[in-house]
Amino acid sequence: MTSSAADRKITALRGDxxxxxEAADEFLSTHRVANPNTHRAYASAIDRTIAAIGGRDRLxxxxxxxxISKALTALWGGCAPATWNRNxxxxxxxxxxxxxKKRWAAPSVPAEAERRRENVDHTKAVARTKLERLLSRRDIPLRDKTLYRMLYETAARAAEILSLDVEDLDLDNRKAPVRSKGGDVEWVYWDAGTARLLPRLLRLPDGHCDGVVRTRGPLFLANRKPVPARRPGPEHICPHTGRPRLGYDRVRVLMEAHLGLDPHQLRHSAAxxxxxxxxxxxxxxxKTRHKNPRTAMRYTRPGGEAVAEITAVLAPPRRTH
Structure with a gap:
């Protein structure tokens, strides 16, 4: 092998x-991100980071x-610890x-961009009476009200519900299949509140043949059609309206504005x-599809209303005259 050929081989092996x-596409095609929810979250974080460090063609x-540290800080430095840690x-x-794995010359996430401490908040569960009042508000748009009610009644993760397509729904039996964190297909179940809202949500909006019901495509849709540069794959586009699947980050913003809550609080509250x-x-x-009892017990910590109710047991006996 000539010296120049050896140099080219070393260069290829190092990934110079x-x-x-190309590096991102190869990683995103591996089995470790095969789960659609994981793939979508990883692709978003990696694409945004690539854009911040010079674009897709940079070596x-x-x-x-x-x-890398500067890009992470600029993109998510001001976010909550959970958002920072996830991205x-x-x-x-x-x-x-x-x-x-590939033995390519690549940067790493430096020490100054370390993982942040996520404080355990035992007040995440919302009292049932307060939550019912919030979910019943008439000023919340139908799409968002249906999503919030469905998240609570299914006790599912937000990413799982957002990944549902219309054809996944078994409306008669009030259930739908979702792909869990581990990649298994599992079922989520909802009750009367969601069942009343879903038929209304599936009717096409004004200007799209009134009276026609959506039969295919993402269940929860964004308000606007995507710009060409950020157009997702066809599986994430509604064939009836051309609008894309609603994203988790947008849901987080809307739920904070509507309810003052984080999406995970609905799952936590249900448990x-x-x-x-x-x-x-x-x-x-x-119901929650937890595999570890210790994890499930963390989510079923009694809320303030329940503790206040049992405190009455400790009250002094009533005097009788």
Whole structure:
């Protein structure tokens, strides 16, 4: 082998000619991000980071650790610890795969962009009476009201419900299949509140043949059609309206504005309310699809209303005259 041929082989092995876009595409095609929800979240974080460090055509080997830190800070430095950690982990997983699995020259997430502490908040569950009042508000748009009610009644993760398509729904039996964190297909179930709202949500909006019902495509849609540069795959576009699937980040913003809550609080509240109703832990685990009892018990911590109610047991006996 000539010296120049050997040099080219070493260059290829090091990934000196690998562009950021190519490195990202290869990583996103691996089994570790096969779950659609994980794939969507990782792709969003990685694409935004690539845009912040010079664009898709820049070479991976030219990017420095300091640039990765600067990009993460600019994109998510002011966000909540959970948001920072989630996006940081996606980028770190990608870069680690490039350097360890492919042996490419790649930057890493430096120490100054370390994972942030997420404080455990035992007040996340919302009292049932307050939550019912919030979910019944008439000033919340139909799409958002249906989503919030469905998240609570299914006790599902927001990403799972947002990934549902219209054809997934079994309206008669009030259930639908979702793909869990581990990739398994599981069922979520809803009750009367969601069942009343879904038929209204599936009617096409004004200007789209009134009276026609959507039969295919994403269940929850964004308000506007996507711009060409950010157009998602056809599986994320409604064939009736041309609008894309509603995204998690947008839901988080809207729910904060409508309810003052985080999407996960609805799942947490549902588990807590089931526990307060003395539903056995095994059934709560079946509902929330937790595999570990210790994890499920963390979500079923009794709320303030339940603690206040049992406190009456400690009151002094009433005097009788």
């Amino acid at each position: 000619g690998i562009a950021l876009a 991976l080997a030219d990017v420095t650790d300091a640039e 940081r982990a996606a980028v770190a997983s990608w870069l680690s795969w490039c350097s360890s 807590t309310h089931l526990g307060e109703a003395k539903v056995p832990l095994q059934l709560i685990m079946a």
